[in-house]
Amino acid sequence: MELTSTLSRDLVLEVSKKLNEPQWLLEQRLAAWETFAKLPYPTTRTEEWKYTDITEVPFEGLPLEEPTDVPLRTREELPEAVQARIAQADLAGFVVFVGPQLVYAELPEELTRQGVVLTSLHEALKSHPKQVQGALFKTVNASDLVGSQKNRPENSKIPALGSALFTHGVFLYVPQGVEFSKPLGVFKYLGGNALSVGRTLIVSEANSQAVYIEEYISPTKVPASVNLSATELVLGSGARVRHAHIQTLGEGFYHFHRQRAHLGRDATLNDLVVNMGATISRAEVQSQMLGAGSYSEMLGLYFTAGNQHVDHYTLQHHVADHAYSDVLYKGAAKDRSRTVYAGLIKLEPGAQKTDAYQTNRNLLLSPDARADSVPQLEIGANDVKCSHGSSTAPVDAMQLFYLMSRGLPRHVGQQILVKAHLADVLTRIPIEPLRQHIEGIIEEKVKL
Amino acid sequence: MANQLEIRNLYASIEGGEQILKGVNLVVPRGQVHAIMGPNGAGKSTLGKIIAGDPSYTIEKGEILVDGENIMEMEPDERARKGLFLAFQYPVEVPGVTNANFLRLALQARKGEEVSVMEFYNKLQKALEVLEWDESILTRYLNDGFSGGEKKRNEILQLMVLEPTYAILDETDSGLDIDALKVVAKGVNAMRSPNFAALIITHYQRLLNYIIPDVVHVMVDGRIVTSGGPELALKLEAEGYEWVKELVVTGS
Numbered sequence: 280m281e282l283t284s285t286l287s288r289d290l291v292l293e294v295s296k297k298l299n300e301p302q303w304l305l306e307q308r309l310a311a312w313e314t315f316a317k318l319p320y321p322t323t324r325t326e327e328w329k330y331t332d333i334t335e336v337p338f339e340g341l342p343l344e345e346p347t348d349v350p351l352r353t354r355e356e357l358p359e360a361v362q363a364r365i366a367q368a369d370l371a372g373f374v375v376f377v378g379p380q381l382v383y384a385e386l387p388e389e390l391t392r393q394g395v396v397l398t399s400l401h402e403a404l405k406s407h408p409k410q411v412q413g414a415l416f417k418t419v420n421a422s423d424l425v426g427s428q429k430n431r432p433e434n435s436k437i438p439a440l441g442s443a444l445f446t447h448g449v450f451l452y453v454p455q456g457v458e459f460s461k462p463l464g465v466f467k468y469l470g471g472n473a474l475s476v477g478r479t480l481i482v483s484e485a486n487s488q489a490v491y492i493e494e495y496i497s498p499t500k501v502p503a504s505v506n507l508s509a510t511e512l513v514l515g516s517g518a519r520v521r522h523a524h525i526q527t528l529g530e531g532f533y534h535f536h537r538q539r540a541h542l543g544r545d546a547t548l549n550d551l552v553v554n555m556g557a558t559i560s561r562a563e564v565q566s567q568m569l570g571a572g573s574y575s576e577m578l579g580l581y582f583t584a585g586n587q588h589v590d591h592y593t594l595q596h597h598v599a600d601h602a603y604s605d606v607l608y609k610g611a612a613k614d615r616s617r618t619v620y621a622g623l624i625k626l627e628p629g630a631q632k633t634d635a636y637q638t639n640r641n642l643l644l645s646p647d648a649r650a651d652s653v654p655q656l657e658i659g660a661n662d663v664k665c666s667h668g669s670s671t672a673p674v675d676a677m678q679l680f681y682l683m684s685r686g687l688p689r690h691v692g693q694q695i696l697v698k699a700h701l702a703d704v705l706t707r708i709p710i711e712p713l714r715q716h717i718e719g720i721i722e723e724k725v726k727l
Numbered sequence: 728m729a730n731q732l733e734i735r736n737l738y739a740s741i742e743g744g745e746q747i748l749k750g751v752n753l754v755v756p757r758g759q760v761h762a763i764m765g766p767n768g769a770g771k772s773t774l775g776k777i778i779a780g781d782p783s784y785t786i787e788k789g790e791i792l793v794d795g796e797n798i799m800e801m802e803p804d805e806r807a808r809k810g811l812f813l814a815f816q817y818p819v820e821v822p823g824v825t826n827a828n829f830l831r832l833a834l835q836a837r838k839g840e841e842v843s844v845m846e847f848y849n850k851l852q853k854a855l856e857v858l859e860w861d862e863s864i865l866t867r868y869l870n871d872g873f874s875g876g877e878k879k880r881n882e883i884l885q886l887m888v889l890e891p892t893y894a895i896l897d898e899t900d901s902g903l904d905i906d907a908l909k910v911v912a913k914g915v916n917a918m919r920s921p922n923f924a925a926l927i928i929t930h931y932q933r934l935l936n937y938i939i940p941d942v943v944h945v946m947v948d949g950r951i952v953t954s955g956g957p958e959l960a961l962k963l964e965a966e967g968y969e970w971v972k973e974l975v976v977t978g979s
Binding site: 681684 | 782806812815818824837885
């Protein structure tokens, strides 16, 4: 796509060497590089990318953001935007990355004593090599395509780049039977003007419980910048994980996120993906119910303004029986912005007694805003309950008139109606400070 | 400055549809309560909504004056700040915002300044007492899941907290049982003062037993065809609307 690319196989070797990685990891990276190199980028002719044009994204025109040896910072030296989030978020512990560098960590001793690990992936390669090797690339990799996506391998292009050239990552490990309910958080502060590539690996062993929030923060406006993220979640039997991916990157960012959870027997995932920032963002959020009785709640919130474009794809892949999954993605769009949602419920022949639901609802605040919604079902089992639905509608003129007739200016009325539209997702976020933060973002955005 | 709500020769139609108001003239001075009665389809509710600024109607001709100022070009929120209030026939449900938060936002918007929590709660307390309602209503989402009667009562709660100068009650009585009707009337009566006027739109005389109007207007086919004292309402209740329809035909 560029005449000269900033990316190469040599760069893969260089990054791996700089990070002192073991041989197995280098081999994985090189295999991913081969996949990346041989595949074309998806285009609007690729079914899954029909509404999202990425020809302007400079994947190979930016310097890769590489880690350097910088010292840890004090809390006061953290970027102000991050400090503000820390002050509001009421977390049990947190880690801060600036670019590819872990610069600050604060973890309660009570958790570390029980064996909970929250650190950089490369630190974990030294301290917990077995756990990392056993799980890394297990859920998000170059051959993870499901259903008809397999016919269009270019869907692996960007994740393959992420696997080949990630420069940093997060590792959260929760040992068997260890439970905590106050959230741990990771803040990633990106300066922009670079290609940032990160990876998160979450391993929650049998009967453990964890709450984890990952936030992407940057200056409000940056030159063209690309952020690739992959999140892998491995939930053991009976594990309960609450996971949130919160993207509030500035204008100029292109954000591509792929996450996939493997759910073991009776495991529960409560997932939340919030995409509010970036110029173009795409999140592919997938749960695979591999164990009987597993449960995946998948919530999504987005609100676009200006020329923003946000694209979500969800996959509820039912392999085992008696599992439950529920997707609820709701968004609003104003100005000339666009939102895209596509979702697939796929039931394998063994997935009897599945309950699977998928709902996408969009609110348009301006006649130039647009939302495309493509729900899909592929059902290979016969004794199941599945439903899907989607809707797109402009702001209800009667509701707005009612609010304005009480003296509220139009923008305040719209603010209330956007929150009203998103209310059933917001009320399903039990982490109060997080919900307030998201509501604050919505309020600011209506005013713009 | 004329202390009154005045409608002059108002013609209006539903957007892209039929003409509903065909030359309405009406003056409601401060300190008075007026009622508009009339058969279904006469245009009573349309008049109320148009005064409040409902965008789904097109005004073809005429003027609406609040204290002498023409408000025709104003957005609904600006009209509210000029002192107008419409109690909706079908109040809209808005999940996600609590009744209390909404009321406080509306009060601040109406006054154009911050309202202290103290002042706000004092107003609320007084209104709740009159309306024989408990505080649990405040933490529920705005009209969300409210019964028909609760919605109507909530309109009156808003009326009492926002204290407009000119209130239009659009069929607030319809669907209310007698106890709820009395409570609603109590709320409106508590508002009566030399600086407050109400325009009560109703199909039935029932509510007017509890809110005694100064003037009763009868509207038929988009026009006020006759006006009188409270006895007019009783006559309509006893004799129906046939005789006023004849007034239209004879053009008097």
